[in-house]
Amino acid sequence: MDNQPLTIHSWPRAILHLDADAFFASCEQAVHPELRGKPVITGKERGIVAAASYEAKARGVKRGMSLYEVKKVCPDIVILPSDYETYSLFSLRMFEILRRFSPDVEEYSIDEAFVDLTGLRRSYHGPYGMIAQKMQETVVTELGITVSVGVSLSKVLAKIGSRHNKPRGLTIIPGRDIHIYLKELPIEKVWGIGPNTSAFLRKFGITTALEYARKDEKFIEKYLSKPYREIWHELNGSSVYPVVTETKSSYQSISKTKTFTPPSKDETFVFAQLSKNLENACIKARRHKLAATRLVVCLRKHDYQSDGVDIKLNRPTAYPVDLFGPLREGFNHIYQPDSFYRQTGVVLAGLLPETGIQCFLFDDPVRMEKMSRVYRAVDQLSQNFGKHIIQHAASLPTKLQAQHEGERGDVPQRATDLFKGENKRQRLGLPVLHMKV
């Protein structure tokens, strides 16, 4: 019974999942070739491990470990500050390479993609495995990072495939082989099934993905809600989740939080940090043509205790000038003098498209028009000269001190090793190879 395949269909759909191996660390090793084969981690500015190279993982380094712990476990570890600019460039390029093979590419996260390969065997005159291998090899050759790939009949199965044999794995799971891969797979390792549902399923004697898939549909319908039914179909080789190519169309909320080192009890400085977050959130809102109807203000103390307040706005807006009033009120409400703060956060919530805003009774349309022109000018200047070329006065005190003093203030090499014509804010959109030639 256990050796019976789950489905008789070989390839009704072919979905590929690509997962970059130790992405941030791999990008660093690609632009710093002297770090290849060495234990490397990123996340220095956070004080914890964001990504660890496979060499570091082999030494017991795990994501989320504090830098102090890492140095104990692996004294020769190389610790780098995050270079999101470079990682983003690698990520975009990775997706573009995938798009050479199929237009249906879903950018699932910065280092993961789903690609719909259905029907491409004809164009490539070969099996899906061959196409997947070509995609994988192209990424390795052109970017210098390795990726693991899984190809199967559904997204859930493709993800199981990509995870199966990391790093640089290539796992093809046709319909007749699904049961082989699910047999030893613990149920909580299935995408979409978390610890609570696993514990629940355990009560029915379901501990592996295969046991779950082999349950009849009536059982699943009786005891589990829609998402788990969908997963059941996907595990059985029946694709429910399509590969979604459109990018995020809108936001429900925009949040900006930033930690600073060392923690401060200077009220002006802390408010300035908050104000800068507000300006950043508003810039993002305006870029997506959204306006907020609620403002959330958060402060976090050095002992990690947080306080927050949710403020309803009387008019949708994405202009800091309108929000400084509520921001100050919210700040005063939660700020405790003589406390050390380490982080401030702002959330613009209840976002509406800016075109849908009508004038309210007490609005001053002349002022609104004026403010709209002011911020349009600000956004235009930012485009030409870099973000924060113009700031509200309340944010200026942030310039008095680096975001992170000391070791955590380390910046990526790309930010300091500039070419002629580049400046602190604006750089060429190509990754730099750090080699001495």
Place this chain on the structure above:
Amino acid sequence: MTVNVRSLYNLNMTRDVKEDKLRSRVRDISHFYREKGRMPSFSEIGELAGFQSKNAVFKLVNKLEQRNFIGRDEKGRLIPGSIASSLRTLGTVEAGFPSPAEEELADTLSLDQLLIQNPDATFLLKVSGDSMSEAGILPGDMVLVDKGQPPKSGDIVIAEVDGEWTMKYLKKRGESVTLIPANPKYKPIKPKEELKIAGVVTAVVRKYR
């Protein structure tokens, strides 16, 4: 097979004339919209175009809708499409007509396109040494390195030799490989083990001001 050249000419002429007519009709409706602040009704469109039959108006409206000059709301009433945007003096790009100036520029290459053949595989590298100075690559220059092109003999490559990276000409003769500098101070390198090539140098950029 003889082709009736005159009929071809007439066909092209007719097409241009049709476009001109359409262009002037779009201008008239756009004018109306801006003057009155509303879209003309079907009969008003008829008046503007000089049509007697309603059918002719329908045909025109469909054509305009197809080209996105006008649209329709949920109730089926006409709403402005691209005619609502202001007309530029150079040409009506929003209206779908390429301006003569822009048509000439359609095939230009940007500097980016000229210098970068494979945008997904091209990297920047700042040169620090002078081993290729006689090839015109000086310390401080920026070179563009393409990892997507298979290296050929005669290419300038970034190669790893004995754990060190170097930029040299690649010379392949059968099985033997030599790395050749462009500076008499340096000697050619004959790698003993397999050569690792990081990419091909496709351009050098030096900014003076």
